[in-house]
Amino acid sequence: MSTRAEETPTQLSAASLQVACAKCGLHDVCLPVGLNDAEVERLDALVVKRQPVERGACLFRAGDRFEALYAVRTGFFKTRTTCEDGREHVTGFQMVGELLGLDGVGTDVHTCDAVALEDAQVCVIPFEKLEDLSREFPGLQHQVHKIMGREIVRDQGVMVLLGSMRAQARVASFLLDLARRLEMRGLSSSALVLRMTRQEIGTFLGLKLETVSRCFSKLQADGLLAVRQRRIQILDPAALRALLSVHPLQAADRALHP
Amino acid sequence: MSTRAEETPTQLSAASLQVACAKCGLHDVCLPVGLNDAEVERLDALVVKRQPVERGACLFRAGDRFEALYAVRTGFFKTRTTCEDGREHVTGFQMVGELLGLDGVGTDVHTCDAVALEDAQVCVIPFEKLEDLSREFPGLQHQVHKIMGREIVRDQGVMVLLGSMRAQARVASFLLDLARRLEMRGLSSSALVLRMTRQEIGTFLGLKLETVSRCFSKLQADGLLAVRQRRIQILDPAALRALLSVHPLQAADRALHP
DNA sequence: CGAGTTTTTGACGGTTTTCAAGGGCGGTGG
């Protein structure tokens, strides 16, 4: 496992796969959102290559030179940073239509690994060419900025989660986020099939895998979820949402008289 | 407190303050890094306004329309998000030469408050004009991308801190980060004067203020710091750094035989 | 079908939070 994607000659014809943002089903959730036809056409000229990534393989690794962004076309990824000492921390999960690689923009070097959690396919977007094109098209330029800006906001949301929520609220938040993203893609927002292990969820949420498992069990016992291994059904989304604002951590009162 | 900056008519002549990135002492740590003379000159034409912000006032607030980035010229800020229920979570501290406002790029609306922790002054950089100019100058465009990219990497570093470090390691990391940033500005990296309260450090690090205080006391008792209220002296930076890789959390072994 | 991984569950211990009280510092007003 963890063989580099480029090293797996599974589909030598990868580069010849036809790409066309204009006709792609992800048109509404991917990079071209909000672009006009002329702009999408130019973007198509730029995104000439699709690349398959086997389950368990890395699309890129920390330390790799940054050259392109990748749009997930099929499959599911995690990004992780490996600390000097071998610990792994998952910084995010990316599904169909989401972008990978923004971590490399700042320093021209990737700072995390992108690992496929199932067989996947990505569209390769050479970043220099994207910069060139976005100087021509204000709409594309704005879209690039928006995508980076949304990533910043997303990261700050995770910071709040990690910094101020209890285990159960973190798990609830994680599931609701996943459900929301699936719904945006027209998929079921109540019947989830997790693509990642408890361990991976745990290092993403700043919890141990046992704690994640216990939270699932507790939420099931309370009737909010039906859990069968990686198949999770959200039975009571409203109650899950209510858990988010329960914060044994950080009391906000005491503004009234001492 | 918390009066909006624009509402404080302390210095009506604010807009008339001369701005010149070319001659600014922050030239080496601020937005113009790496730009050539012509580019800096054009940037000067864009950054026409400085704005004072009183201690305790908000430069912008969550919900405000996003229109500009702000470069801290003097003073010290925190950015915070206030959850629906009134809890506050600090997402970062910004010092001289650092940018504020990137949180608004994604949605055209600010998602956090920027509060001055001491009397401050910022350079206002209208974002639309910055976009216009960066279409002309690839160097500036690249710089804008790099700044956003670095923010993403920084946020992911905070995620790792919050998700996998113990209280003491978080505090050590916080101090070392502060020291590093001061050093980059030619200031002492060993004698720090904190501009924020223990409470604010706590909500940034995902800890209670008492825990932060206890960590300071412990680090002082161990001879790594000298703590006198907000005056903190780093006595043993190497030992502080060593604390970062101590992780009672997340055992990395077990790769060897079961 | 069997080996290995993943998940669940239990008991225990450690870290951090919670609750509470006291002290220091700076600002305001007498």
Next chain:
DNA sequence: CCACCGCCCTTGAAAACCGTCAAAAACTCG
């Protein structure tokens, strides 16, 4: 100038939460 007051910081003790260790069950893949 000094006293008072509010805010910030420190410290202690008890409790809650989560991590650690361990074992067994369930699932997956070869």
